[in-house]
Amino acid sequence: MMNPKIDATKSHNRSITSTSSTLLSSSSSSSTTVDKFQQVIHSSSTDGWQKCWEQGLTPWDLGQPTPILVHLHKTGALPKGRALVPGCGSGYDVVAIACPDRYVVGLDISEVALERAKELSSLSSQEHFEFLKADFFTWRPTQLFDLIFDYTFFCAIDPDMRPSWAVGIRDLLKPDGELITLMFPISDHEGGPPYKVSTTDYEEVLHPLGFEATSIVENELAVSPRMGREKLARWKRSICLSTL
Numbered sequence: 001m002m003n004p005k006i007d008a009t010k011s012h013n014r015s016i017t018s019t020s021s022t023l024l025s026s027s028s029s030s031s032t033t034v035d036k037f038q039q040v041i042h043s044s045s046t047d048g049w050q051k052c053w054e055q056g057l058t059p060w061d062l063g064q065p066t067p068i069l070v071h072l073h074k075t076g077a078l079p080k081g082r083a084l085v086p087g088c089g090s091g092y093d094v095v096a097i098a099c100p101d102r103y104v105v106g107l108d109i110s111e112v113a114l115e116r117a118k119e120l121s122s123l124s125s126q127e128h129f130e131f132l133k134a135d136f137f138t139w140r141p142t143q144l145f146d147l148i149f150d151y152t153f154f155c156a157i158d159p160d161m162r163p164s165w166a167v168g169i170r171d172l173l174k175p176d177g178e179l180i181t182l183m184f185p186i187s188d189h190e191g192g193p194p195y196k197v198s199t200t201d202y203e204e205v206l207h208p209l210g211f212e213a214t215s216i217v218e219n220e221l222a223v224s225p226r227m228g229r230e231k232l233a234r235w236k237r238s239i240c241l242s243t244l
């Protein structure tokens with residue numbers, strides 16, 4: 001399915017990595033950034049993310065769109081219509097898949113993240129995307145989505161919030177819409193964010209709402225620090241359960 005020639009190794013070394021017991025990074029300085037990021041996040045239940053953005057503590061940020069998402073877009077393997085990227089951060093993925101056939105909304109709770117996203121995308125054609133400040137867990141627009149792409153949002157929220165995450169996905173997606181999750185980090189470390197994830201973690205909250213995976217594959221285009229710890233899953237709701 002994937003083109004192995006696509007260079008997925010351009011991630012800079014600030015990317016998040018983890019070991020069995022703790023989160024470490026490929027360099028001691030980025031490990032320190034992860035530690036500081038976690039301290040700041042846990043210092044405030046209301047504006048932890050905003051503070052991280054203000055202090056430049058964004059160790060998850062690839063500095064580029066997600067390679068597998070770009071590949072799916074370029075090969076016509078993504079639904080058209082309206083797409084949502086919750087917790088869009090710097091917004092690379094929003095801009096990467098926006099096109100005349102697909103209007104993309106990048107949602108984030110941090111004003112600083114959105115300012116950065118707008119600045120980074122200022123030279124792109126603005127017609128096919130927008131950035132919105134809102135809380136994913138309470139935001140309910142009138143227009144639903146044909147596609148939701150989740151990468152590093154599920155693992156960023158407290159695991160107790162995962163059932164609410166699934167309800168949000170259901171409420172924001174059209175009944176025949178598609179959810180694409182890039183599941184990361186598949187590991188056994190403790191703590192977070194990023195909190196460890198497994199396919200079962202997604203199934204536990206999505207199955208009760210009628211979502212079934214139509215495919216789950218290793219992400220062969222993962223950036224090098226994340227290689228082997230990511231799976232791409234595509235989910236749809238079965239028609240008979242779509243009223244749940």
Ligand SMILES: C[S@@+](CC[C@H](N)C(=O)[O-])C[C@H]1O[C@@H](n2cnc3c(N)ncnc32)[C@H](O)[C@@H]1O
Nearest residue numbers: 049060087088089108109110135136151152156
């Ligand atoms: C780990 S970052 C991932 C950013 C981006 N997806 C990426 O991969 O670069 C998580 C993002 O989710 C945002 N966020 C956290 N809680 C949120 C919420 N309840 N609603 C919307 N965005 C939220 C944070 O501000 C942050 O930008």
